[in-house]
Amino acid sequence: MKYTYVIKRILYSLFVFAVVITLNFFIPRIGVDDPAERYYPPQGNMSEIEYEIIKQVTRQQYGFHVSTGQQYMNYLKGLFQGDLGTSFRPGSPAVIDLILERLPWTLVLSVSTMLIGVTIGILFGVLAAVKRGRWQDTMLLNASTIMVALPAFFIALILSFYLGFELEIFPAYTDSTMVSGFTWTWEGIRRVAQNAALPVLSMVVGSIISYAQGTRNAVIAVTNEDFVLTARAKGLKQSTIRYKHILRNSMLPIVTSLGMSISGLIGGQVVIEQVFNWNGMGTLFLEANNSNDYPLMMGIMLLLSGFTIFAILVTDLVYVLLDPRVTVGDKR
Amino acid sequence: MEPILKLRNLKVVFPTNYGVIRAVESVDLDIGDRECVALVGESGCGKSVTSQSVMRLIESPPALTQVDAIEFNGRDIKDYTPKQMQELRGKEMSMIFQDAMTSLNPVMTVGNQIDEMYMRHQGDSKKEAREKTVKALELIGLPEPRTRANSFPHQLSGGMRQRVLLAMAFACMPKLIIADEPTTALDVTIQAQVLKTLRGMQRGCGTSLLLVTHDLSVVASIADTVYVMYSGKIVEKAPVKDLFNSPQHPYTVGLMAAVPRLTDKKKTFTQIPGTVPHPARKPSGCYFHPRCEYATDKCRKEMPPLMGQGGGREVRCYYPLTAGGNM
Numbered sequence: 001m002k003y004t005y006v007i008k009r010i011l012y013s014l015f016v017f018a019v020v021i022t023l024n025f026f027i028p029r030i031g032v033d034d035p036a037e038r039y040y041p042p043q044g045n046m047s048e049i050e051y052e053i054i055k056q057v058t059r060q061q062y063g064f065h066v067s068t069g070q071q072y073m074n075y076l077k078g079l080f081q082g083d084l085g086t087s088f089r090p091g092s093p094a095v096i097d098l099i100l101e102r103l104p105w106t107l108v109l110s111v112s113t114m115l116i117g118v119t120i121g122i123l124f125g126v127l128a129a130v131k132r133g134r135w136q137d138t139m140l141l142n143a144s145t146i147m148v149a150l151p152a153f154f155i156a157l158i159l160s161f162y163l164g165f166e167l168e169i170f171p172a173y174t175d176s177t178m179v180s181g182f183t184w185t186w187e188g189i190r191r192v193a194q195n196a197a198l199p200v201l202s203m204v205v206g207s208i209i210s211y212a213q214g215t216r217n218a219v220i221a222v223t224n225e226d227f228v229l230t231a232r233a234k235g236l237k238q239s240t241i242r243y244k245h246i247l248r249n250s251m252l253p254i255v256t257s258l259g260m261s262i263s264g265l266i267g268g269q270v271v272i273e274q275v276f277n278w279n280g281m282g283t284l285f286l287e288a289n290n291s292n293d294y295p296l297m298m299g300i301m302l303l304l305s306g307f308t309i310f311a312i313l314v315t316d317l318v319y320v321l322l323d324p325r326v327t328v329g330d331k332r
Numbered sequence: 333m334e335p336i337l338k339l340r341n342l343k344v345v346f347p348t349n350y351g352v353i354r355a356v357e358s359v360d361l362d363i364g365d366r367e368c369v370a371l372v373g374e375s376g377c378g379k380s381v382t383s384q385s386v387m388r389l390i391e392s393p394p395a396l397t398q399v400d401a402i403e404f405n406g407r408d409i410k411d412y413t414p415k416q417m418q419e420l421r422g423k424e425m426s427m428i429f430q431d432a433m434t435s436l437n438p439v440m441t442v443g444n445q446i447d448e449m450y451m452r453h454q455g456d457s458k459k460e461a462r463e464k465t466v467k468a469l470e471l472i473g474l475p476e477p478r479t480r481a482n483s484f485p486h487q488l489s490g491g492m493r494q495r496v497l498l499a500m501a502f503a504c505m506p507k508l509i510i511a512d513e514p515t516t517a518l519d520v521t522i523q524a525q526v527l528k529t530l531r532g533m534q535r536g537c538g539t540s541l542l543l544v545t546h547d548l549s550v551v552a553s554i555a556d557t558v559y560v561m562y563s564g565k566i567v568e569k570a571p572v573k574d575l576f577n578s579p580q581h582p583y584t585v586g587l588m589a590a591v592p593r594l595t596d597k598k599k600t601f602t603q604i605p606g607t608v609p610h611p612a613r614k615p616s617g618c619y620f621h622p623r624c625e626y627a628t629d630k631c632r633k634e635m636p637p638l639m640g641q642g643g644g645r646e647v648r649c650y651y652p653l654t655a656g657g658n659m
Contacts, residue, residue, distance in 0.1 A: 226434040232389055233429075234500070235422030236452055238414075245437050323439055324484040 005326070006317060013313040020305045025075050028294050029068065040088075041292070062086060062295070084299035088291065095299035098284065103266060105179065106273075106280035108192060110265040113200050117207025118258065124208065125215025126247070132220060140212055147209045153271040156202035160275060163198060170197045173277040199276045203269065207261075214257055218250040225249070252323055259315025263308035336507055336540045337363040337386065338403035344381050345396045351612030355381045355395075357564040360638075361542075363508065368534060368541040370555035370572070372587070374608055375546065378564040383510045383544045387425055388417050405507050423453040426501040428530075430513035432493035436485040442496045443469075443481025449503040468499040473529055491522035495529065502533050509534070510542045515550060527554060548591055552576060557644070560584050563609055563619040566638060569646040580641065580652035582624045618649070626651055 040058050042051050059065040062085075063074055078085065084095040128140040164172025174195045182188050222228065223246055231241045270282035281300065288296035320326050339361035346353040356378040363369045371379045384390050388409070390397055402410045405424065412420065429435040437445055443465050450461035462481065469477035472495045485493055494514065501509050514530060515523040531554050534541045543555060551558055551572065558575045560568040560583065568581040579585045586604035606623035609615055617634050621627040630650055638646045 226429060226431060227437045229389065230427075230429060230435045230497075230500075231437070233387060233421055233427040234449055234452070235418045235420065235426075236448060237418060240448070240452075244440075248439055249437070325438055325486050 005320060009313060009316050013309050017306060017309050020309070021076070021079065021302065022072075024298055024302050024305070025072055028298060061092070079302075084302065085295035087288075087296045088293045089296075095296050098296060099281070099299060099303060102279060102281050102284045105278065106266060106282065108196055109199050109203070109269065109272075109278065109280060110267075112196065113203045113207055114261060114265065116200070116204050117211055121208040121211025122215045122254065124212035126219055128212060128216040129219035129223065130242075137216070140209070140216060144209045144213045147206050150206075152203050152206055152269070153275055155205060156199065156272050156275040159198050159202050163201075171195050172198070173275075174279070176277075176279075179279055195276075195278075199269075199272050199278055202275075203272060211254070211257075215250065215254055218253045219246060222246050222249045248322075252319070255318055255322060256315060259311050259318070262314070263311035266307050267304050335362045335364050335403075336367075336405055337361065337542070338401060339382075339386060339399070340403075341398075341400040342382060342385055342402075343398040344378070344385055344390060345398075346394055347396065348612070353611045354564055354614070355611060356385065359561075359564075359566055361386075361559065361566075363540050363542055364556075366535075366538050366540055368531075368543060368554055368556050370543045370545060370551040370558045371561060372545060372548065372551055372558055373561035376608060376611065377561045379544045379561050380512055382561070383427075383512055383542060386508075386510060386542065387421055387427060388412070389421075389427075419453075422449055422506070423504045424506050425508040425510065426504070426506045428494075428497050428501045428509065428511040428514045431517045432490065432497050433485065433517070435497060436493060438485055441482050441484055442488065442493075443483075446481070446496070446500050446503060449500060453504045464503070465499070468503055469496070472496075472499040472502070472533070473525075474499070490518050491526060494518060494522075494526050498526070498530060498533065502537060502539070505537050506539060508540045508542065510544070512544045513546070514543070516545070516547065523550075530554070548587065560587070563614060564611070565619065565648065566646075567620065567648045569638070569644075571644055574643060574645060578654065580645065580647040580654070581620075581649050582626055582653065583620050585653060586623075626653075 037055065040054060046054075063071060066074070075085070082096060084099070086092050087095050087098055089098075124140060128137040131137055160172045163169045171194060178191055178195050182192065228241065228245055231245045236245075266281060269280075270286055272278070273280045273282040274286070285297065285300050287293070288300065316326075339359065342356055342359045342361075343354070344356040346355055359378075359382055361369070361371075361382070371382060373379045381390060381395075385397060385399070386402065386404075388397075388402070399410050401408050404420075409417070409420065436442060443462060446465040446468060447458065447461040450456040450464050451458065454461075454464075456464065465481055466477045469481060474480050474492060474495050480488070480492070485496075488496065494517075497514075501511075511530065515526050518526060527550060530541075533539070541554075543550070545551060555572045558568075558570055558572050559566050560575075560581065562583050568575070568579070568584050570580070575584065576588070579588055583604070589602045590604065592601060604623055609619060609622070615622055616632060618624070618627070618631045618636055621631040624631065628650070636648050636650045638648045639652075640646050641652065
């Protein structure tokens, strides 16, 4: 029963991914007959003939000279070989290389934010639920009210100004030599950590509080369930009830939100990266957007959606391990 | 008969934003050795709160509980520490809940949930506990107990789940079992089977039983003594036969008249006029007077005391009904 479910989920994910690939290919081609026109709009005082020549060359270079169907097949073929296309940037770099160059730097921020956010958030959430109605709980409630009103980029600006410019504890923005001069030495890692401190800090506060709030609510909801009363009536110790009965059941909604945020790991934070001049995926996407670099945008979109589908699949499969009820639909 | 449980003057109050809810008001309860006592009443009359108070499961806050004595098996447990209560619960008194689906942990196998009882109270290892669990499930009439023990609650039928709860409650052969609406969530045929098992187990194990229910047919088939509760107070107490033969409180009479019978010629249900008073706004005098056809000025002003009627009967009414009619 379990295997049918797993296979079903995998097949379903593959189907969704195929749809995404197709949409990702066709949407930029809607409306304009000649993609070259869309990708290279006429510039300045270009003559008709000059523009025609440029379009011809562009079509040749990027494979638009064949029919759309043929292009689609070529695109798919490229995907299977790990080729996401060629960027419009000078020198025509491969999209996949551009992405791989930026991805690690985005992961530095997102993974550390998530790890800190999840660990501290869940601990706080459990604490607030256990001390329900007391000052720890009230503090969490107030903090989340404030956080809802404070967007991360605002915190980023404040941190950058005070901890960066005024107190000079951390770099207010990333200096460009961090990436180019990076080496796998303690010194290199220390520099990255230093530069990452403020961006991570400005995102992690919200992350901690949202996980804490989610955990608190989940734990309290489970605490009011009938089976907790049963566990108490059985004379079980408080600790047994808390860990064996309440926490495991409260983890179910938390795993879901965890899965959702895993999908956000590689997307990067457009705004935060801008504030701190951090060269990650968010900045790359912004650059691609501003320069009409469609192959690059398509490449990033495809990677993001593919990873999201993957993250949801993993979440669903982890759920099977945690919650025996999940397979019930396939029992027949 | 030396009582196993002697509850004296139990009061439970819930302070809420829209007034103080007096869920239980001065309830006395006696349960004899091997006796089955039924606590009957409508939803919200305080019967579940009373039963959970006996095991001291009502948490305060939010509730405020006051009690003169909870004498259980010769000891007063009202001042027991939470730790002492934990030792007692499950081992000497245990509970069966109404909805077995929600009363069992959905992510633990039922076997593991029963194992917990033996591991906690008899110091058994996991393996010893499982052997006892399988025996208990077999005793309770669950087919293929060893495989069933590895099932999760959602994989069992409603009747099987209820049997699992029974096996759990009887696991450590407690002196007292409190069954809170044990058959309400089941369909009628399964109800009868589960009740039969419950009664058989109770007699076989020499356990006393406090049965909380609103179902008079369940009461008739299993109880020895019946307490009728209305709006937080006991209104009538009687041996089961006497209660059914000659109910004395107008509320009890109304309850019995409301049970539909196959021989009924009329096409509508008989019901008690009016509704249960809101627990935060109870009427003056006797709580039942707005719905009582015999109410007098005295009933409107003064709450009648529980008055002994002889033969172990007590009734909270100035004008108890006799077999022949009123007064």
